[in-house]
Amino acid sequence: MAISNVDLVAAWQDVLTLSKLTAGEQVSLLISDDSNRQVIETARIAIGQMGAILTILTLPPLNGDVALSRDKSGFVGKTPLAGNRTALAALKASDLVIDTMLLLFSPEQAEILQAGARMLLAVEPPEIMLRMKPTAEDGHRATVAATLLGRARVMTVAIWGNIRCCAKKVTSTNPAAGITGRVVWSRPGPTKAAPRVFW
Numbered sequence: 001m002a003i004s005n006v007d008l009v010a011a012w013q014d015v016l017t018l019s020k021l022t023a024g025e026q027v028s029l030l031i032s033d034d035s036n037r038q039v040i041e042t043a044r045i046a047i048g049q050m051g052a053i054l055t056i057l058t059l060p061p062l063n064g065d066v067a068l069s070r071d072k073s074g075f076v077g078k079t080p081l082a083g084n085r086t087a088l089a090a091l092k093a094s095d096l097v098i099d100t101m102l103l104l105f106s107p108e109q110a111e112i113l114q115a116g117a118r119m120l121l122a123v124e125p126p127e128i129m130l131r132m133k134p135t136a137e138d139g140h141r142a143t144v145a146a147t148l149l150g151r152a153r154v155m156t157v158a159i160w161g162n163i164r165c166c167a168k169k170v171t172s173t174n175p176a177a178g179i180t181g182r183v184v185w186s187r188p189g190p191t192k193a194a195p196r197v198f199w
Contacts, residue, residue: 088108
C-alpha cells in the first residue's frame with residue numbers, strides 16, 4: 001500500500017510533538033544506505049516545519065552478512081558507531097536522535113541516552129509506521145510497564161503456540177527496565193501480537 005508523503009509528514013509531526021520536540025532543538029537523523037528514503041525525506045520536512053535544527057549522519061551498513069532483512073543494518077549487535085568517536089559525540093550532543101539503523105540495546109544507544117538525548121527508532125516501512133503511529137496513551141502504558149519491569153524480581157514469559165511458560169530472574173541490567181516513554185511505531189495490530197517497545 002503506497003503512503004503519501006503528506007500523510008507521513010503529518011504522522012512525523014504527531015510523533016515529534018509526542019517526543020516534545022521544540023523549535024531550536026538539535027535533531028540528528030541517523031541513516032544508512034538501506035534506510036527507507038520516504039521515511040528520511042518526510043522526517044526532514046517535519047523536523048524543518050517544527051523549527052528544529054537537523055543534522056543528518058550517514059554511516060555505512062555493517063552487518064550485511066547477518067542481517068535478518070534486506071536492510072544490511074537490520075541486526076541487533078555490533079553497530080557502525082562502535083569505535084566511531086566523532087559520530088557518537090555528535091549523537092550524544094543532540095536533543096533528539098532518530099535512528100533508522102537499529103541501534104537497539106547496543107552500548108552506543110546506552111551512551112546516547114545517558115548523555116540526555118531522546119531517541120526514536122524508525123525502521124519499519126512507511127505503511128506500518130503510519131498504521132502503528134503512537135498515541136499519548138501508548139506513552140502512559142509504556143511508562144507504567146517500565147516501572148513494573150524495574151520493580152520485578154521474576155518475569156514470566158508465556159508462548160501461546162506451544163503453551164510453554166518459563167520464569168526468568170530480572171536483574172538491574174535488564175535493558176527494558178531502564179527504557180521509559182512510548183511505543184514508537186511498533187504497536188500490536190489486529191493480530192493481537194505482543195507489543196514490542198522500541199526507542
